[in-house]
Amino acid sequence: MSTVTAVSSAERRKRLKLKRIVVSEHTYLALKRLGYAGDSFNDVISKLLRIYWSYQEKQQEQLQQQKQQESDANSGSSTDIGFLFPPSFSEILDEQKKQQQAADLVRLMKERKSSKNNQTIK
Numbered sequence: 165m166s167t168v169t170a171v172s173s174a175e176r177r178k179r180l181k182l183k184r185i186v187v188s189e190h191t192y193l194a195l196k197r198l199g200y201a202g203d204s205f206n207d208v209i210s211k212l213l214r215i216y217w218s219y220q221e222k223q224q225e226q227l228q229q230q231k232q233q234e235s236d237a238n239s240g241s242s243t244d245i246g247f248l249f250p251p252s253f254s255e256i257l258d259e260q261k262k263q264q265q266a267a268d269l270v271r272l273m274k275e276r277k278s279s280k281n282n283q284t285i286k
Contacts, residue, residue: 200277226255 187195199208
């Protein structure tokens with residue numbers, strides 16, 4: 165049974181192809197600051213790509229919602245609540261909430277990193 169796992173891990177290593185990416189020293193230091201102790205640059209870049217992809221999905225959803233709202237407005241199927249609050253009001257609130265969450269996440273990451281740095285200094 166142990167030989168099977170050794171073979172499968174060796175196969176995984178063979179399938180994993182690593183590429184070199186040349187970056188400036190400024191970018192290198194910025195990436196280094198984004199990660200945690202023990203994170204590889206691959207981990208950091210993977211996290212950034214996931215954030216980027218989710219951002220792209222959000223943009224696509226907003227475009228679809230905007231097209232849907234425009235088609236609803238053109239068809240005359242608006243409701244009474246639309247007169248009280250413009251369609252973009254909830255979007256503004258959602259955007260503010262997401263920005264606050266992102267700011268909180270960045271603050272927590274900085275606090276976590278500074279606490280780790282303080283522990284290593286002691």
